[in-house]
Amino acid sequence: QKEVEQDPGPLSVPEGAIVSLNCTYSNSAFQYFMWYRQYSRKGPELLMYTYSSGNKEDGRFTAQVDKSSKYISLFIRDSQPSDSATYLCAMSGEHSGYALNFGKGTSLLVTP
Amino acid sequence: NAGVTQTPKFQVLKTGQSMTLQCAQDMNHNSMYWYRQDPGMGLRLIYYSASEGTTDKGEVPNGYNVSRLNKREFSLRLESAAPSQTSVYFCASKITSLANTIYFGEGSWLTVV
Numbered sequence: 001q002k003e004v005e006q007d008p009g010p011l012s013v014p015e016g017a018i019v020s021l022n023c024t025y026s027n028s029a030f031q032y033f034m035w036y037r038q039y040s041r042k043g044p045e046l047l048m049y050t051y052s053s054g055n056k057e058d059g060r061f062t063a064q065v066d067k068s069s070k071y072i073s074l075f076i077r078d079s080q081p082s083d084s085a086t087y088l089c090a091m092s093g094e095h096s097g098y099a100l101n102f103g104k105g106t107s108l109l110v111t112p
Numbered sequence: 113n114a115g116v117t118q119t120p121k122f123q124v125l126k127t128g129q130s131m132t133l134q135c136a137q138d139m140n141h142n143s144m145y146w147y148r149q150d151p152g153m154g155l156r157l158i159y160y161s162a163s164e165g166t167t168d169k170g171e172v173p174n175g176y177n178v179s180r181l182n183k184r185e186f187s188l189r190l191e192s193a194a195p196s197q198t199s200v201y202f203c204a205s206k207i208t209s210l211a212n213t214i215y216f217g218e219g220s221w222l223t224v225v
Contacts (some may be wrong), residue, residue, distance in 0.1 A: 006154075008189075041202075041219070043202055043218050043219055045216070046213055046214070046215075049212060062134035068177070090153065098209055098211070098212065099157060099160065099170070099209075100157075100214055102155040102156075103154060104152065104153065105155075
C-alpha cells in the first residue's frame with residue numbers, strides 16, 4: 001500500500017464552484033503537509049504548506065490537516081479556469097529524512 | 113532568476129543507448145533530487161543528494177546512476193536505456209534536506225524506443 005493515497009480524478013467543475021481535493025495517508029509520523037499545483041508540461045509548484053493539524057488560508061485556497069483521521073484537504077473557492085491543473089499532495093517527516101512523499105495527483109478542470 | 117535548470121528538455125533514445133540528464137540550481141541549495149513522473153503513478157523519487165558529496169537511493173533507483181558534481185549540479189545517467197524508462201524526469205532542490213519547500217525544474221521528456 002502506498003503511503004499517500006489521492007484520487008486521480010479527473011474532476012470537472014463549473015467556474016465559481018467550490019473545489020475539494022483530498023488525500024489520505026497511512027503513516028502517522030508525517031508532520032509536514034503540502035499541496036503542489038502542476039500545469040501541463042510544467043514542473044510542480046508549491047501552493048500551500050502546513051505543519052501538523054489545523055487550517056491555513058491563503059486567498060481562495062484553504063488547506064486542512066486532520067492528523068487523527070490521517071486526512072488532508074485543499075479547498076478552492078470561486079474556482080477559475082486558470083485553476084485547471086493537476087494538484088498533488090505531499091508530506092514529509094523526520095522518519096523519512098524529510099524526503100517528500102507525493103500522492104498521484106488529482107486532475108482538475110474548471111469550465112467557463 | 114533561473115532556479116532549477118534541466119537539459120535536455122526532450123530526448124528520444126533507442127533501447128540500450130546511454131544518456132545523462134543534467135540539472136543545475138542557482139539557489140545555493142544543499143539538497144537535490146531526481147524524480148520520475150508516470151501516468152497514474154505520481155512522482156517517484158529515483159535518487160537524492162542530501163548534501164554535496166553524498167547520494168542515496170530513493171524509491172525506484174534501478175537502472176539509474178547519479179553524480180553530485182558540485183553543489184550546483186546533480187546529473188542522472190541511464191547506462192542502458194529500456195522502454196520502461198520512458199517518462200518525464202524532474203530535478204528538484206531544497207535548501208537543506210530538512211526543509212519542506214522543494215523547487216522543481218521544468219522537466220525532461222524522455223522516450224525510449
